[in-house]
Amino acid sequence: MRFDPFIKYFLYVLVLIEYSSQQITSISLNTTELNSLNCSSNEIFDFTKLECKKCPNNSFPLDKFNCKCNETFYFTINNGGNSIRCTPCKTGQIQTLDGFSCIEPPTSSCSSNIGIITDTDQYGSKLSKRQCIVCDDKFSKPLNGACKSCKPFVISENDNQTIETSTCNLNPSGGFLFFDNSVTIPFNNINSYFENSGASWLFNEFSLSAFRTCRIPNRRNMTSCQFLANLNVLKLYTRQPLMEQYDSLFNPEEPNSLPWLKYQEDLSSYYNLYSQNGIDSEFLKIKFKNKCQNTDLELISAEYDLWGTFKNFESFDIQKLNLCYLNSNSFDQDIISSPFTTSKILSKCSVDVQRLFELSDSKNTIFYDLYLKFGNGTKLLPIPVKIYETGKNKDDNLFRRFFLLETTSSKNSADTKSTHIRFAKSVKITIELIPGKSNGEIYPPLIEIEYDTARREDKKIVYLNFEIEYKINVSNFRKVFFILFGTLSGLAFLYSCLSIWNWNRRSGRFMIDIITIFKFLMFLISSVGNSIMIALACISIYWFIVYRNQMNVILFLPDKLQEKIYGTFLIIAFCLKLVDVIYLILVQTSFDIFFIDWEKPKNDEKSLELKKRLPPIDKNNQTSLIMEQIKEQNKISCWRTLFVANEWNELQTFRKINTTIHLILVLFLLKVINLEAYTRQECQPDRNDITSDTPYSFILRLGISFLVFTGVEFFQLFVYTVMYSRCIEDKIGQFVDFCSISNISMLIMTHTQYGYYIHGRSPHGQSDTSMYQMTQSLIREEIDMSAKRGLESNSNHQTFSIKVPNKFIKEYSKKRSVNRAVRRDHITSSNEFEKRMLAYTKLNNFLISFLNNSIRGINYSVHERNICENLFNIEFKQPIKNGYFYKDEIDCFTDVIYFGKEKTLFLFDLVIFLFVDYLSESYILAALIVYITSKILKIFRSDLGRRNLSKKTLVDKRFLI
Template sequence: MAMLVLEGEVCLCALLFPFLCPSLVDAQQYFLPLKWPRECGPREFFSSTEFICRPCGAGQQRAANGLSCICKPGYRLFRDYGGANITCSACNTGEAVTQDGWDCIQCGAMNSSTKILSNGKCACHNANEILVERTQNGKLLNQAGCQLCDAMPMAYTWPNSERNLCAKCGSSFIISAKSCDCSDLTVADGLCFSSSASVDARIDFPLLSLPIAVTSSWFAEHLLGARLACQNFRNTTACQALGNMCVMAMGSLRATSGPCQILLHIGTSSTGSHTNNIPTWPVGLPWIYYNHPTLPGDTRPILEAMALPNTFSTWDTQKRRLHIVLAKYDIQGNFLGYGKADGGKLQLCSDTASRIDSAYIFGTTYRQMCSISISVLQSHFPEPTFFEPFLEFEQNGQLHLYALPVLNLNLHDSFGTFINQGSDRRRWVLMRRFLLVDAVGGLGVPSSHLLRFVSSLSIFVTLVPGETLGRIFPPLLSLRYSEIDLETAGSDSMVQVSFSVDYSMKQGENQRQTDIALAVLGSLAVLHALQKTVSWRRRQGLHLLDLPSVVNFLIFFAGLLANVFFLVAFGTGLYWLIFYKNQQQVTVLLPSEQEEMSFVIYVSCALGLKFLQILHLLIFQTSVDIFFLDWERPRDAAEILAETSQTSMSEGARAKSTISIWRTYFVANEWIELQTIRKLSPALHILLTIFFLQVIGFENLALREPTPSLLPPLDTDAACWSRILRFGVCTSVWIVLGFLQIGLHSLCYERFIEDKIRQFVDLCSMSNVSVLIFSHCNFGYYIHGRSVHGRGDASIDEMYTNLKKEEENRCSCRGLLPNADVQTFEVATSINMRRRFEAINQTPAVVVPARLNGQALGVVEQNIQSYHIMNRFLSAFIDHAYKDMDYIVRDKTTLEKVLDMEIQEPLDKSLFYNDPRHSFSRVLCYGHSSTLLLFEMLLFCVVDLASQDLVLAAVITYFMQAAFCSIWQSLGKRNLAKKTLVDKRFLI
């Protein structure tokens, strides 16, 4: 009973399942069992329509491919509709199946020459017989018989490969054996030769990486036959096949009986003439070597002796392309015809048609690199195709071809040396024929399998120098091969391949002019550095040569030499930018990437030397002696009583009579802010540079492509960058934007909005504070900030009243001299004044701790006392109170302004030079805006040349200048607190 209930539940579930889970039922219909054809049994075939194994019918067995059935031996076809839809019928005992498989036939009497093979078909015993089963009209004979072919003269017939027809035997059999039977002679590659023709032929396939070789199946099967047929009969196809095997062997001369040596031996033993009078091209043989491989000699007559008649232009669409033509051969030596190199014939990397064909636009340096799988190489090149390159040109209305040389970098000489990898052109062996991929020659015995491919193919084009027609020397194809063992590497392994086109011309004259410019400008830099050193020594008060003088000379020279390197590099970049991009007939070409390395060295040296100059400038500006001279004096009691309208002084009034220090602190903080201001905004300048280079497209002018365009041409988007052009474009944009920004800042911003340098001078006057700066021991700058109103600590009413007086010219001028407005001076101090200043300044300022204690109060009192002594001394000095330390005010002579050097030495009196140009900005970044601009430009360009990334260069340059600005302010603030005796806690 329980079993019946269970069976009922199962049946109910089975009935309800399609309705409860319809999606699972539908999905089940798409499930297929995985079955491989190799898993089918010997009497089964794999049905490609059902993806399952099906049994073969009666009297049938699986075909070799496993996808259909065939009749078993002893069975004939009765019906055949393809696949497994056949019907087989058994033959009677003693009968065999005919060759076509449709009938049964007796094989003749036992004493006849016929026999039944294991496959159930008749065959003849003798090799020179054919099997006859039907009459000429196709009627089946009662018995199969054997017919002897006539191999003797007048007939010369022999069974064909199917042994059902007597065919004419080859000429080699007729000539060598005088018969179709070559059993007593030598058979090679299907040809018959006399025994004396049997010579040694190496069947080794040389490796590229090791001085060893593997046995090549292709060479073993075809080399001897090709040699004998070429040597004995001058068979064109055999000779071409022999040349192909020489190319497969990389033109190697290491094996004495290799294909290349065999080809050379046949050529030298020939007594005939040479094709086109070329010594290395015997008549009837392929032209494999451009120059003689055993005595190569100098290749310059081949590469540089003759200028091709082609003229190239950047504007004419017909004359702006390299028309390279390829003669093609298959591996058997058959000529496949001519074809243009366009369309990627020489490029293994796949790409768009425009990118591929842009390789042959004249003057465009082209680079293409990719990773490609081994399976793709095998599928695209199952057998190698051999090429001979030509350059097409027109002369007198007739098209001609010029044979181009090929430099195989993997060619071995007889000693196993890669002679073509050296720079000595006298040892180069140039070839004519090459291949791209070889998947046949490396098939070895018993199991080696090497795949050889071109890993690098370069076309070098050299322009004829000193011409205006745009002619070239014969281009050179340079190839480097690599090989991979397919036994160890999978078919999905990736290999790197590259293709490039390089243009060059002799740059000796340009390099000589560059060297002359460096020598001349470098000599001027030495003289200028000596002049600056002399000026520095005079300002330092030195009379004897010492180590600091030598160090400063080297630093001055480093900065000037950086300018020299920059000027030469900038001139070079600008020259190529103008003349290379503005030519119709191509007469000049850019230096090669190797020749550009000297240019990169110049720019890098300029950056390194300029960096030393910036470090020196940083140390110089953050270590100057500076003091804020306060002219403010305490008010007397009468002034205080008059202002307060009181009859006696209270405690508050007495406190009012003290001098406020806040004016000095305010001027000191303004000086700190002034230290890093410049005539341009670095961030804005960098943004504008990136905008013009990348957004507007000036960067595209740096392409190695002779047509000037801000937009990259669609057919040259694979062109690479030129470092020289890139530097020329970047520096031109940088300099133009820099000087434009500096000019707008000087002419517009400072004149109509604000001039921070003049504002600082005005602030000093309103604060009644002067500034004395010593950049050198005996030289510095003075800002006269003494108020014409006698007081700077004034109320708001007094301030406005004083300003109104100045506007109405009801007060004296602000200058140091009466009726003079000049407030800034260059100061050359006497020895006495400097000694007195240093004596007072010997007590260094001590940093006051944040919380005062007894010891800290003593430090504060010491600093205050030193401040008051220095303030009184400098006030008295300016007021001519010291007769032995007096000074005179004068203008600098024109020569002194040009040389930036004081000719007159201040022996007894100090010299104050009127300086309306505010030269004190030299101790600020403001006075060195051009130097900083040049350093940032060099940094930007060097980073860009190294990375080819403008954005990265911009980011690094911005953060570098920001870091320098932060360091500048920090060190400047520290020096200001130390030298001015102003408490650092009040410096913001």
């Protein structure tokens, strides 16, 4: 920008022609009633009060902002606006051109080509009356209605001094001369702000003249004061002589006569003052008329050019603070233009330094004073600004006025180009909820600006940031979270104590040992992991629902640092659930399993006849006895056992839900329906906008993930329970039926004295029959012409949880020990294998005898659990002498396979999904990792389960498909 030298002579002389505006008040939280700028024809807009006012008596509006005395009156006080006092002239006199004295009216006219009508001569001396002065081309010339002296003007700051008593031995500044006895400002340290840039033409030429013309009593030049304020802003409010001299101009009797630049309070004091009393006991709130349409709060800006001239007073578009959009030559109309919507904005861009110079050189430097309009549009509150420089320490000082970029202060002369540029590298608007308030009261907005500098010869890229941040004190939420987590953890501890007590009773242990402590830790790990997940679900779902549905804003989103605590707990939950699932798989693949075959050997007529002819077996011959028993056992087909074993092997990894379908539905909702859009930090996100770069909120992603993932889980459980298992296929029920058809029962010992029993004894006596006989048997059962399938007569109940006495365990363990010994020896001889077969037969016969209650001293009875036992999965009776069979009404025996541990597996899938999304912010990647993990665990569980099934039974794993 090129500055005509004429500015030096014209800028400050015409005191009344320029208009100005003032700050609302020097008191931080005082407000002003706001009236329209459209004042009537006999009013001016007074920026000291931001309202329309009439001019005093004997004056009239000179323009929209200043009053002027009538023709026959002169100014005794003129501080701009309507702050004037008019005194009548003597009879026959009129006002001088400057308005501060009276003079005789002109008696003749003159041609504007050679002279002008004025009340001073061509050297600036006052005349006795207005005359036609012919300008002397040597010393002056006509310009804009006056003779412009070729020498500097002489200005008196004291009415007692006159031009006639002055000499030319004066102090020049900005085209003006001041008397020797006037106070001066030392020029060291104020000429240039930039390092190695030389003397600043702007500060060197105009700082002293601005200070002098601003300080003249009763005729303060308000434009000079505004310009002087702008010079201090260019110095970034550093405590140097210029700023100190500016503060000395403040007059307590005229608090609005000087632009307000700095708050007396720092940020913390300002917030404390506001939080105690508000604004006249009223607090700011963000309210929405419709969704995200703020009805009350609005930013208003007063704008000034570099020279202090007021330019505008209007609604402020926050895009003006974003140099990224200024660089694009057009503002993005889609971006929200108000910060009072709870929509977080984070804009980043890179700009070439030369482009910034082009922008600054082509545009006037604008200075802004921001206000907040509230109270139904009737009140204004000044907005504080924090200013700091890149690489320098920050402080909490608050200021009023700011700029975005400028180069003028680094010019060495009016005609040279600037050497440096200063620009707003980072601009952040912060809106914070007041802690302890429950109705969404907020602090006044705070603007933080970080300035950086660059040289014109630099060939580099600079990075610009613009951000709207909403802050909330999360101490109460954190307290609630820890209270909730602490309560749940206390319950988890009690539940773990109950679980280890129950485990000890089922295991026949009455002493605390290392194994007991280890089991307790495993119970505690599982329970605490569940507690963390519940606490995270509660806090995140609450945040999601309230934030997305608030009309009167009471909740903002936490920032990254505040969210870190929840992310930490999520990581802990992931580790705990990982240990929990691995331990679950290891436990499930270590249970004792035995198939009880009720089938009896067939004795057809030929076999009986042959047996009668053979000599009797010598019972003292052990070999002969073993061979005879094995021959009897071998008459029973093994295919039924193989089929049941294979069915059980398939059931081991069967779940109530389909993981693949589950993840597809989750991704469909989050990505295709784009519910993920609701996790962006926007007040009103658009699901159809897939290009939005608004950052996501972790707490919102956590909340919607819990809702969607859990919702799909419940949907699949509902479909399976109500529809699939009833109308299509009930694999658990089918397995129990298959056991009955196969005439094979199943005993699963999960603890030393506790386990599960599936009664599979066929009501027809035999299952190794022809198709015709099997069909006939099923028909008889259907028309109730056969016995019941249940363990008890006249009962169809086939599944039980059992507690057996020590006598049973000793006998059971004794007979199982032979199998274990043979397995360790890897069956090196046929005789050893035959011994194992014999042990199996003996154990089978023992269990059949026990189930028939035909073993003396080892009996059992059938019971039903009471409500408390069902609720906590415990048994109060101890099997001291007799065993107890509890009817399993809810298929508790499925706890030994995936099917009964759906809750644990679901929580593990969920915590993996949340954990991966926390690290990557990608639902697709999270779903992929869940799928891969579930497949790996399924393979791992299936392989270990097949090995255990083969090891605990006679079924070779090669037959387990």
